[in-house]
Amino acid sequence: MNTIYPVVWSNNKVLLIDQTALPSRYTLVEISRYEDMAKAIKTMIVRGAPAIGVAAAYGMYLGARDIQTKEREIFLKQLEKVAEILRQTRPTAVNLFWAISRMLKTAYESIGTVEEIKQILLQTAQQIQEEDVKTCQAIGQNSLSILPKKTEKLTILTHCNAGALATAGYGTALGVIRAAWTEGRLKRVFADETRPRLQGAKLTAWECVQEKIPVTVISDNMAAHCMQKRLIDMVVVGADRIAANGDTANKIGTYGLAVIAKMHNVPFYVAAPLSTVDFNLETGDLIPIEERDPSELYQIGTTIIYPDGVDYYNPAFDVTPAHLITGIITEQKTVKPEELITLKSDLSYH
Numbered sequence: 001m002n003t004i005y006p007v008v009w010s011n012n013k014v015l016l017i018d019q020t021a022l023p024s025r026y027t028l029v030e031i032s033r034y035e036d037m038a039k040a041i042k043t044m045i046v047r048g049a050p051a052i053g054v055a056a057a058y059g060m061y062l063g064a065r066d067i068q069t070k071e072r073e074i075f076l077k078q079l080e081k082v083a084e085i086l087r088q089t090r091p092t093a094v095n096l097f098w099a100i101s102r103m104l105k106t107a108y109e110s111i112g113t114v115e116e117i118k119q120i121l122l123q124t125a126q127q128i129q130e131e132d133v134k135t136c137q138a139i140g141q142n143s144l145s146i147l148p149k150k151t152e153k154l155t156i157l158t159h160c161n162a163g164a165l166a167t168a169g170y171g172t173a174l175g176v177i178r179a180a181w182t183e184g185r186l187k188r189v190f191a192d193e194t195r196p197r198l199q200g201a202k203l204t205a206w207e208c209v210q211e212k213i214p215v216t217v218i219s220d221n222m223a224a225h226c227m228q229k230r231l232i233d234m235v236v237v238g239a240d241r242i243a244a245n246g247d248t249a250n251k252i253g254t255y256g257l258a259v260i261a262k263m264h265n266v267p268f269y270v271a272a273p274l275s276t277v278d279f280n281l282e283t284g285d286l287i288p289i290e291e292r293d294p295s296e297l298y299q300i301g302t303t304i305i306y307p308d309g310v311d312y313y314n315p316a317f318d319v320t321p322a323h324l325i326t327g328i329i330t331e332q333k334t335v336k337p338e339e340l341i342t343l344k345s346d347l348s349y350h
């Protein structure tokens with residue numbers, strides 16, 4: 001059973017696993033102010049769509065806690081400012097915006113004193129966190145019915161980190177992998193390093209090692225060769241935002257992986273909670289793609305790997321078109337991309 005929780009409420013503050021320090025150092029960062037939570041999301045101390053949704057929810061509570069007024073209207077007006085600062089952290093993962101909206105809606109719909117509303121906001125952040133763990137476990141269970149039917153144990157390739165560290169716990173793509181491992185269906189994980197931030201090498205591999213799941217780390221440019229050599233039975237990745245037609249934004253490199261999987265008839269699945277689906281966007285070309293600092297490209301540790309005089313382009317995500325996706329594994333069920341819209345009414349909140 002996974003016990004990696006990237007965000008923990010403890011002693012009236014939030015403890016974050018510093019994911020920029022893993023795997024060499026396991027350290028916790030204490031967050032007591034919403035401004036520091038915003039910074040932790042932007043600098044990827046906490047990252048992964050569901051995890052930053054949970055972090056933003058606690059950030060909303062921390063901001064609310066510091067608002068010094070008993071006047072409801074003044075409180076709500078200042079809470080809107082907290083929300084705007086948190087919204088400006090990262091643009092792609094819809095969970096961030098979903099969580100902030102849910103916290104704001106809760107505040108507006110709550111009756112009682114300002115202090116009572118603050119307590120309701122804390123409870124709501126904790127509820128969002130608890131729901132996500134259960135959602136990830138349901139995704140894992142739902143994936144068992146779609147695992148390739150073969151007698152030998154499976155080798156599953158994943159990209160970036162869609163694990164416990166990217167969620168409230170258990171993970172989405174790694175939730176599928178954990179479920180397969182628990183059921184005795186998994187032989188090995190192949191983890192793409194995932195340039196430039198290397199979440200696969202640093203975080204997915206770390207999670208697998210913690211739970212003694214055999215893992216092979218490969219450089220991103222090895223995936224095609226591994227599929228050509230029939231080493232991979234299935235690919236499963238996470239998602240940051242899924243459009244209503246099933247087009248999926250995920251870590252840069254996912255689209256290329258989907259093209260290679262299609263070429264080699266390897267099943268390619270997206271594992272994501274319904275809170276990652278943006279039913280307001282018809283197609284994936286409308287998904288905002290974050291561009292990050294070019295130093296992520298040209299610097300590894302203290303080493304500069306590019307010569308002076310080059311230009312940079314650092315999109316953090318790309319969009320995989322629905323026709324390259326075999327299925328989307330959600331907490332309700334696994335659907336073909338074109339069937340995703342049928343789950344819209346199942347969304348408890350959006």
Ligand SMILES: CSC[C@H]1O[C@H](OP(=O)(O)O)[C@H](O)[C@@H]1O
Nearest residue numbers: 047048049160162166238250251
């Ligand atoms: C379970 S969502 C994980 C998703 O988020 C990651 O992006 P980042 O590390 O930049 O937050 C990546 O796209 C993962 O698939």
